[in-house]
Amino acid sequence: MTAPGTGNAAPERPQTIVLAEPELERLRAAGRWARSLARTGMVAFSMVLVLLLDVGVRNGQSLTRAARAQQTPMLASGALFVLAGIVAIALLWSYAGNVAAFFVRGEPALTRSFRRLRQFFMLWTCYAAIGAFLEFIAAWTRF
Amino acid sequence: MATTTSNPFEPPRTTDLDRADAPGPMVVSAEALRELAATAPWVRALASVTMLTIAIEAVRLIADLGHTAVATNSFIVILSTGGSIAISTLVLRVLRRYAAASARLRDGNTTALGPIIGAQASYFKLVSVLAAIGTGVYIFGLAIGIGSGRFFSWIYK
Numbered sequence: 001m002t003a004p005g006t007g008n009a010a011p012e013r014p015q016t017i018v019l020a021e022p023e024l025e026r027l028r029a030a031g032r033w034a035r036s037l038a039r040t041g042m043v044a045f046s047m048v049l050v051l052l053l054d055v056g057v058r059n060g061q062s063l064t065r066a067a068r069a070q071q072t073p074m075l076a077s078g079a080l081f082v083l084a085g086i087v088a089i090a091l092l093w094s095y096a097g098n099v100a101a102f103f104v105r106g107e108p109a110l111t112r113s114f115r116r117l118r119q120f121f122m123l124w125t126c127y128a129a130i131g132a133f134l135e136f137i138a139a140w141t142r143f
Numbered sequence: 144m145a146t147t148t149s150n151p152f153e154p155p156r157t158t159d160l161d162r163a164d165a166p167g168p169m170v171v172s173a174e175a176l177r178e179l180a181a182t183a184p185w186v187r188a189l190a191s192v193t194m195l196t197i198a199i200e201a202v203r204l205i206a207d208l209g210h211t212a213v214a215t216n217s218f219i220v221i222l223s224t225g226g227s228i229a230i231s232t233l234v235l236r237v238l239r240r241y242a243a244a245s246a247r248l249r250d251g252n253t254t255a256l257g258p259i260i261g262a263q264a265s266y267f268k269l270v271s272v273l274a275a276i277g278t279g280v281y282i283f284g285l286a287i288g289i290g291s292g293r294f295f296s297w298i299y300k
Contacts, residue, residue, distance in 0.1 A: 004188040017176065017253050019169040026260040033267035037274055044278040051285065092267075107172045114178035117263065121185040128192040132199060139203035 004125075024103075031099030031113075038092040041085060048082075077134040084127035091120040171256065176248070179259060183245030190238040197231045200224055230273060237266045 019027065055062065098113030204224040208217055241262035247255035 004184050016173060017171045017256055019171060019256075023257045023260055024169055026257065026264050030260060030264035030267055033264060033271045037267055037271040040271060040274040040278055044274065044281065047278075047281065047285065102169070107170065107175070111172055111175040111178055114175050114182070118178055118182040118185065121182055121189060125185050125189040125192060128189060128196065132192055132196045135196060135199045135203065139199055139206055 027099060028103070031096045034092045034099070035096035038089045038096065041089040041092075045082070045085060045089070074134070074138055077131050077138075080127060080130060080134075084123060087123055088120055091116045091123065095120065176253075176256075179245065179256070180249045183242065183249050186238060186245055187242040190235060190242050193231055193235045193238060197228055197235065200228050200231070204228070233269060233273075234266075237262060237269055241266060 095113045095116040098109045098116065101109035102113065204220065207220045207224065241259065244255045244258035244262055248259060
């Protein structure tokens, strides 16, 4: 996928940079928070899944009724959030794991972690753009 | 493996991320820098989409208020959509900081690496805290649902 608005090629950069202690501490914090976010996401998605299963098994009709009561764009937005969320959790988990590997083994783990981060932002930008479009349709139908 | 910390404002500690035995100088390779620079347009695009979403939510807030006659419902609409706009604005602030630092790196300014990593940490911290609050509210609602027998009623049998 081509990056949006990349423009001209980036100027030449030095080959490598040595990270100072404050930057390393920030990188550790980024890894920890990314893992924390992935864990929270996993817990939240698991609980939603268990709840949906519980309601679906015991009273499937109410689940169908609740889904029908929603506007189609909002329903599509919810389904999209679940799909994008699951992939995002996997990417964040990989990012944090590779940051941790960088502190143990050095490169190329940091390159892999920044690649996962780029993929995460690509995914989330596409999700947010589709979400904004669906939100716009939902707002439009309210007028 | 997660470990506990006495400071509640510190990120959750994990044994592999808090290890001190780094293998010599920690070097960021040219390929890693290229990956960071390639992320810049996506972060900028995400910031733009977030701005657009805030505008759409503001329009939806006006539309919803126009359709709501009862004062209590208006309050709920303002609280939910207003809260969503406030959260998006907080995320937008961090994304703009990240995008600005990324743009500097793309222009060849390697001193932007520190601010980029700092912005990554701030972004994940903010979203993580927001997600934790959201999950906490969800658990609270779920607990009320279970307590009232609305969900998981088989527990009581």
